[in-house]
Amino acid sequence: AQSVSQHNHHVILSEAASLELGCNYSYGGTVNLFWYVQYPGQHLQLLLKYFSGDPLVKGIKGFEAEFIKSKFSFNLRKPSVQWSDTAEYFCAVNARGGSNYQLIWGAGTKLIIKP
Amino acid sequence: DVKVTQSSRYLVKRTGEKVFLECVQDMDHENMFWYRQDPGLGLRLIYFSYDVKMKEKGDIPEGYSVSREKKERFSLILESASTNQTSMYLCASSFSGTSDPTDTQYFGPGTRLTVL
Numbered sequence: 001a002q003s004v005s006q007h008n009h010h011v012i013l014s015e016a017a018s019l020e021l022g023c024n025y026s027y028g029g030t031v032n033l034f035w036y037v038q039y040p041g042q043h044l045q046l047l048l049k050y051f052s053g054d055p056l057v058k059g060i061k062g063f064e065a066e067f068i069k070s071k072f073s074f075n076l077r078k079p080s081v082q083w084s085d086t087a088e089y090f091c092a093v094n095a096r097g098g099s100n101y102q103l104i105w106g107a108g109t110k111l112i113i114k115p
Numbered sequence: 116d117v118k119v120t121q122s123s124r125y126l127v128k129r130t131g132e133k134v135f136l137e138c139v140q141d142m143d144h145e146n147m148f149w150y151r152q153d154p155g156l157g158l159r160l161i162y163f164s165y166d167v168k169m170k171e172k173g174d175i176p177e178g179y180s181v182s183r184e185k186k187e188r189f190s191l192i193l194e195s196a197s198t199n200q201t202s203m204y205l206c207a208s209s210f211s212g213t214s215d216p217t218d219t220q221y222f223g224p225g226t227r228l229t230v231l
Contacts, residue, residue: 034217043222090158092158103160105158106157107156
């Protein structure tokens, strides 16, 4: 069965630190990959997504993610975090061309940025 | 901008009550989804619909039913609410794969349901 694994459930960083959140998936076929973010009290919103082309994807608010097919990974990065990045981050995958449209979700990583 | 709205942000119900959660999207999306979100479990799909009157079970459909009579509206029904259905419920919508091959989903603000 397809699954998505996010390595850390909680991450605490100081402002200006660099961030990398891990995401690995298990699926042998072609995939679409997503990172969503949920700020406190707000709805889930799309941070970035990979469909095809350049495996380094840039999203909103200075985030980027790199798709490494050989490692089944899609890690999220930001060179210098801000207090406003405090949020929960979710990685999600769907099988391209799948007939059931289902996104497979990771358990989420709560990121806390200390001011 | 895509807009997905949910009828209530907070809801408190008693065990055994019938509960209706409503979701409306304004982007003419074919697909609509209901998830529940619980700490440490991520999002789990309850039901989804790929067309009016069409529905498919997700990973945890037990205790829930859905209704999609109009394209823009997708309702989640708890026939007899139980305390283990206390959760955050999220609605999402997306275009079909022919319109958007990435199937990007857009979410509503969520309904936090407490069953006493």
